[in-house]
Amino acid sequence: MIDTVFIDIDGTLLDFEACVEESMRLGLIERGIDYKDEMLVTFHRINDGLWRDLEKGKLTFEELLRIRWATVFEELGIDLDGPEFERYFRARLHESAIPMAGAFEVLEYLKPKYRLFAASNGPHEQQVERLRKADMLKYFEEVFTSGKIGAEKPAKEFFEYCFEKAGVTKAEDCVMLGDSLTSDMKGGSGAGMKTVWLNLKGEEKPEWVDFEIKSLDEIKNII
Numbered sequence: 001m002i003d004t005v006f007i008d009i010d011g012t013l014l015d016f017e018a019c020v021e022e023s024m025r026l027g028l029i030e031r032g033i034d035y036k037d038e039m040l041v042t043f044h045r046i047n048d049g050l051w052r053d054l055e056k057g058k059l060t061f062e063e064l065l066r067i068r069w070a071t072v073f074e075e076l077g078i079d080l081d082g083p084e085f086e087r088y089f090r091a092r093l094h095e096s097a098i099p100m101a102g103a104f105e106v107l108e109y110l111k112p113k114y115r116l117f118a119a120s121n122g123p124h125e126q127q128v129e130r131l132r133k134a135d136m137l138k139y140f141e142e143v144f145t146s147g148k149i150g151a152e153k154p155a156k157e158f159f160e161y162c163f164e165k166a167g168v169t170k171a172e173d174c175v176m177l178g179d180s181l182t183s184d185m186k187g188g189s190g191a192g193m194k195t196v197w198l199n200l201k202g203e204e205k206p207e208w209v210d211f212e213i214k215s216l217d218e219i220k221n222i223i
């Protein structure tokens with residue numbers, strides 16, 4: 001019987017895309033660059049590629065931070081210092097916590113029924129601070145992050161650490177809820193958990209994912 005739910009943070013509880021857009025737009029304007037929407041598209045393409053490499057173990061988080069904005073600026077032909085902008089960007093993201101639609105309602109619904117843990121790929125202090133700022137920290141027994149664990153979802157080590165700290169003995173009694181197939185669903189499934197995919201873009205559900213929901217409130221139909 002399901003008694004524990006692990007929930008991804010970005011793209012699931014917090015609207016990371018909205019935080020990224022705001023931080024990038026304001027940062028560029030402050031530095032005298034004329035911001036255009038297509039710059040965000042370029043950032044996402046490069047950033048997604050780097051995160052995929054990170055999830056595959058081809059790149060460390062530190063390497064990602066070192067090259068991310070330099071790569072974006074080079075492609076956009078913008079003459080700015082990549083590492084400097086990275087420091088600004090992360091500081092601003094650290095502050096930003098824009099909730100996803102339905103996030104509070106789903107936490108209110110789940111909290112009385114299940115043990116709740118956050119499970120996120122990201123720096124520990126930042127993720128804890130953003131949950132606190134969004135007033136979501138109170139719902140979680142503990143916040144598990146790759147920054148603290150030293151392994152990224154979908155790695156088995158990430159989930160083994162979570163299970164040990166949470167005192168989980170039966171993975172099949174746990175649910176992993178998240179928006180990413182490559183980290184949340186692959187990781188949760190690999191660790192033996194039930195998987196619930198927040199499929200906001202209407203992509204096709206792979207067979208190995210247990211459940212999909214099109215909005216957070218649909219989780220009520222599953223658990």
Ligand SMILES: [Mg+2]
Pocket residue numbers: 008009010011012178179180
């Ligand atoms: Mg996510």
